[in-house]
Amino acid sequence: MTSTGAISFHELERALAETVATQKLGTIVSLRVHLQQSSDDAEVHRSLAALLSMVQPTLDMSAGKLCAQCDETGRQLSVLVENTAGRTLFATICQAGIDRPTINLILVGNHGIARLETSDFRDVATEDHTVANRWKDAVERSLEACRFVEFGDR
Secondary structure (H helix, E strand, O other): OEEOOOEOHHHHHHHHHHHHHOOOOOOEEEEEEEEEEEOOOOOHHHHHHHHHHHHHHHHOOOEEEEEEEEOOOOOEEEEEEEEOOOOEEEEEEEEEOOOOOEEEEEEEEOOEEEEEEEOOEOOOOOOOHHHHHHHHHHHHHHHHHOOOEEEEOO
8 A cells, every 4th residue: 555645643553453454464474664754853762662652552562572773873773673473573763864754664464465655754653652661761771782672571
């Protein structure tokens, strides 16, 4: 699925959940997310925490391990997350010299692949600050330790 108009964070969350609910992809195996923000957008750590909060229920990311890496400028952050069942999420958030934020998601199941792209991503916000703060904490622990860290209830 490709969106030609602007899409909000909540619309993206709903589209992802609806795609999984159709069960056409079979069992979800992984998700790849690439978000490019304009230079004026929010910091990459906050954006990543919001995206991880969004996919947590869809991919059952309540517990597992996480490894994060940030470039020396702090403008690009990548994270690899694996839940206890082996599902993976790889996300990269970066600030770039672009006019409008863009996001690309590739959802992989054992029976197919779904792709969502948009060239005008309006907002990266989350109303569940508790979940976002837990993700932000796990990312910061991984960056500090330079290794995988566990998160959630194991």
